[in-house]
Amino acid sequence: MNKCPQCKVILYNKADTCPLCHCVVEEMDGAEEARVLEKFGTGAPYPNAHRKQKWVRFALRLVLFVFVIVEALLILINHLTTPDLYWSAITGVALAYGYLFLIYWIRNDSGFAAKVGLQMLFTMVALYEIDNFTGNYGWSLQWAIPGVILLGDGIVFILMMLNRSRWVSYSLLLILMGVCSVAIISLYFAGIISNLVLPVIDVAVTGIYLLATITFGEHDVKRELGRRFHI
Amino acid sequence: MASRKRQPSWAKLDNTALLFPVISGEGMSSTYRICATLKEPVRKELLQEAEEKVLAQFLTFRMRLRMGFFWYYFEENDRKAPEVQEESDFPGAYINKSRNNHYMFRVTYYRNRINLEVFHALTDGFGGFVFLKELVYQYLRLAHPEELAGEKDKLSAGIFLDQEDSYLKNFKKGADHSTAYGSRKAVVLKGEMLPKGEVNVLHAYFKIDELKTAAKAHGATINQYLVGNFVYAMYREYLKGAPSDLPISCCVPVDLRKTYDSHTMKNFFVIVSAKFQPTKETYTRDEVLEFVIETLKEQTTRENLENILSYNVSNEQNKFLRPIPIFIKNIAIRQVYNASADTATATMTNVGNVELREPYQKYVEHFYAMLAMSKGQNMKGAICSYNGTLIVTFTSCLSDMSIQKRFVQSITADGVEAAVETNEYFEEQPAVQPVKGRRKKKHEQMSTV
Numbered sequence: 135m136n137k138c139p140q141c142k143v144i145l146y147n148k149a150d151t152c153p154l155c156h157c158v159v160e161e162m163d164g165a166e167e168a169r170v171l172e173k174f175g176t177g178a179p180y181p182n183a184h185r186k187q188k189w190v191r192f193a194l195r196l197v198l199f200v201f202v203i204v205e206a207l208l209i210l211i212n213h214l215t216t217p218d219l220y221w222s223a224i225t226g227v228a229l230a231y232g233y234l235f236l237i238y239w240i241r242n243d244s245g246f247a248a249k250v251g252l253q254m255l256f257t258m259v260a261l262y263e264i265d266n267f268t269g270n271y272g273w274s275l276q277w278a279i280p281g282v283i284l285l286g287d288g289i290v291f292i293l294m295m296l297n298r299s300r301w302v303s304y305s306l307l308l309i310l311m312g313v314c315s316v317a318i319i320s321l322y323f324a325g326i327i328s329n330l331v332l333p334v335i336d337v338a339v340t341g342i343y344l345l346a347t348i349t350f351g352e353h354d355v356k357r358e359l360g361r362r363f364h365i
Numbered sequence: 366m367a368s369r370k371r372q373p374s375w376a377k378l379d380n381t382a383l384l385f386p387v388i389s390g391e392g393m394s395s396t397y398r399i400c401a402t403l404k405e406p407v408r409k410e411l412l413q414e415a416e417e418k419v420l421a422q423f424l425t426f427r428m429r430l431r432m433g434f435f436w437y438y439f440e441e442n443d444r445k446a447p448e449v450q451e452e453s454d455f456p457g458a459y460i461n462k463s464r465n466n467h468y469m470f471r472v473t474y475y476r477n478r479i480n481l482e483v484f485h486a487l488t489d490g491f492g493g494f495v496f497l498k499e500l501v502y503q504y505l506r507l508a509h510p511e512e513l514a515g516e517k518d519k520l521s522a523g524i525f526l527d528q529e530d531s532y533l534k535n536f537k538k539g540a541d542h543s544t545a546y547g548s549r550k551a552v553v554l555k556g557e558m559l560p561k562g563e564v565n566v567l568h569a570y571f572k573i574d575e576l577k578t579a580a581k582a583h584g585a586t587i588n589q590y591l592v593g594n595f596v597y598a599m600y601r602e603y604l605k606g607a608p609s610d611l612p613i614s615c616c617v618p619v620d621l622r623k624t625y626d627s628h629t630m631k632n633f634f635v636i637v638s639a640k641f642q643p644t645k646e647t648y649t650r651d652e653v654l655e656f657v658i659e660t661l662k663e664q665t666t667r668e669n670l671e672n673i674l675s676y677n678v679s680n681e682q683n684k685f686l687r688p689i690p691i692f693i694k695n696i697a698i699r700q701v702y703n704a705s706a707d708t709a710t711a712t713m714t715n716v717g718n719v720e721l722r723e724p725y726q727k728y729v730e731h732f733y734a735m736l737a738m739s740k741g742q743n744m745k746g747a748i749c750s751y752n753g754t755l756i757v758t759f760t761s762c763l764s765d766m767s768i769q770k771r772f773v774q775s776i777t778a779d780g781v782e783a784a785v786e787t788n789e790y791f792e793e794q795p796a797v798q799p800v801k802g803r804r805k806k807k808h809e810q811m812s813t814v
Contacts, residue, residue: 141777145786153567174570175570177568178478180787180788243464244432361431
C-alpha cells in the first residue's frame with residue numbers, strides 16, 4: 135500500500151502515482167500498512183475491462199469497413215458497366231439494411247418475436263421502396279410482400295415448435311401477420327393491385343393458423359393477449 | 366391425474382420502472398452495481414449454486430420484461446438462472462437481456478468481490494441489497510458448511526418479499542404538484558470523456574465515527590455533509606469558484622419506505638435536489654454546506670415528498686394517456702426525459718448501512734454501491750456503509766478526476782482519514798502500464814509534469 139504525500143490519502147492501488155493528484159506516492163512501512171488494513175480492511179482490485187470493450191468495437195467496425203469497401207466496388211462496377219441504371223443504390227440500401235440490422239440484433243435485447251416482427255415490417259417497406267425506385271411495376275405488393283408474410287408465418291411456426299413451452303408468446307407476432315395479410319388483400323379491393331394469388335394464400339394460411347392458435351391455445355392465448363393489451 | 370401447468374405470474378411496472386425500458390440501451394444502461402467484498406476468494410461454482418437457490422425464492426428478480434401494446438410489463442421467467450461470470454466489463458454495463466436468459470440482473474465476481482448488477486426497472490438499492498445479502502448468506506453457507514452448520518439453509522426470517530406498488534398505494538389525488546420538480550437548467554459537467562462504455566470508478570473509504578465528528582462540527586448529518594462536500598468539489602473544480610448563471614444541482618434519491626411504512630421489493634423512492642447557485646465571487650466550504658443542508662431540509666419534508674410522489678403517479682394515472690399505444694408513449698417519454706436531462710448536474714445516493722447476521726459478519730470485508738451514468742450526468746456518487754466503514758464510490762465518464770480529488774481532500778482536511786482505490790490500475794499487470802488511447806495520453810501528460 136502507498137500514501138499520497140499531497141492528498142494525505144492511503145492508496146490501495148499499487149501505482150507509482152496518486153490517481154487523484156498524480157503526485158508520486160510514498161510506500162508505507164509494514165507497521166503502518168498493518169494499521170491501515172486493521173482500520174479499513176483490504177481493497178478489492180478491478181480487472182482490465184478494456185480488452186473486451188475493444189474487441190466488440192473492432193468487430194463492428196471491421197464489418198462496417200468491409201461493407202463500405204464492397205459498396206464502393208459495386209458503385210465502380212455499376213459506373214463502368216451500366217452507367218444508365220443505378221443498381222448500386224439498391225445494393226447500398228441492402229448493405230445499410232444488413233448492417234443496421236446486424237447492430238440491432240447484436241445490441242437490442244428484445245425477444246425473438248419483437249426482432250422478427252420489426253425486421254418483417256422493415257423488409258416490407260424496403261421492398262416497396264425498391265419497387266418504386268425501379269419503375270413501380272407492382273411486384274412488391276403482389277408478390278414480394280405477401281411472400282414475406284408467408285415467410286413470417288413459417289418463422290412463427292418454427293419459433294413455436296422450437297420454444298414449445300412458451301409458444302403462446304408468439305401469438306402477437308401471428309396477429310401482426312394477420313393484420314398485414316388483411317391489409318394486402320384490401321389493396322385489391324382498393325384497385326391498387328390486380329393479382330390475388332399470393333394475398334389470398336396469405337389470408338388463408340394466416341387465418342387458419344390464427345384460428346388453430348386460438349382454438350388450441352384456449353385460456354393461454356386469452357391470458358397472453360390480456361397482458362399484452364392491458365391498459 | 367396430471368395437474369395443469371402453472372401459469373407464469375405477471376406484474377405491472379411501478380411508476381419509476383416505467384421510464385427505464387424506454388430510455389435504456391448500450392449508451393445508458395440504467396443499471397446499478399452493488400458489491401460485497403469477502404475476506405476470501407470467491408468460488409464460481411458455489412456462487413452459481415447460491416444464485417440458483419436464492420433466485421428460486423425471489424419472484425421480484427425472477428422476472429422478464431415484456432412489451433405490451435400500451436405498457437411494458439413483467440412476466441415470470443422460468444429460464445435457467447443467468448450464468449455467474451468472472452467480471453470482465455466496466456461496472457454498470459448494459460444488461461443485454463436476450464443474452465442473459467432474459468433476466469434483468471447479473472452476478473459477477475472478481476477475486477474476493479461479488480458483484481450484483483441490477484436493471485433499475487426491477488428494483489432500487491433497497492431491493493438489490495436484500496437479494497445481495499441473501500446471496501452472500503447462501504454462498505457462505507455453501508463455502509463454510511461446517512462453521513455455519515447451525516444456520517438454516519433458507520432465506521433469513523424477517524425479510525419482506527412484498528411486491529406491492531407502493532407508489533400507487535400511497536398516491537393522493539389533488540396534491541400540490543407545483544413544487545414537485547423544477548424545470549430550471551443546471552450546470553452540466555463537461556470535459557474530456559472516456560471512450561464510450563468506459564467508466565472511472567473511485568472508492569473513498571472513511572470511518573463512520575470520524576465522519577460523524579466532522580459532519581457534526583459543520584452542523585450536518587453524514588449524508589448532508591457528504592452531499593455538501595460533493596457540491597463544493599464541483600463548485601471549486603468545475604466552476605473554479607466563480608459565479609454562475611446556472612445552479613449546481615445534485616440529485617439525492619430518498620427512500621420512501623420509512624415515510625410510508627412500506628416493505629416493497631419494487632422501486633419506491635423519489636428524487637430531491639441539493640442546489641447551490643454561486644452568485645458572488647468565492648464561497649467558503651461552510652457557506653456551500655449551509656446552502657446544501659438548507660435545500661435538502663426543505664425538500665425532504667413529508668409534504669414535499671408526497672407532492673413529488675403524487676406528481677409522478679398522476680401522469681401514469683391520467684385516463685387520457687393510458688390508452689395511447691406504447692410506441693407513441695415511448696417517443697413522448699424520451700422527449701420529456703431528454704428535455705429534463707440538463708436539469709441535474711450529478712447524483713449522490715445513500716443506500717444506507719448494511720447489516721449482516723452475526724455468524725456471517727466475519728467473512729465479509731465491505732459492501733459498496735455504484736451507479737451508471739445517465740444523460741446529462743457525467744458523474745455520480747453512491748454511499749454505503751458496513752461494519753463502521755463508509756465507502757463513497759464515484760463513477761464518472763470524465764477522464765479528469767479533480768472533483769473526486771477535491772471531495773476527498775475537503776474531507777481529509779476535517780481530520781478524517783481516507784483510503785482510496787480506483788479501477789484505473791490492474792493488479793495483474795505492472796503498476797505503470799503502457800496504456801493506450803486517451804488514458805495513455807493522460808499518463809504521458811502526467812509524466813511530463
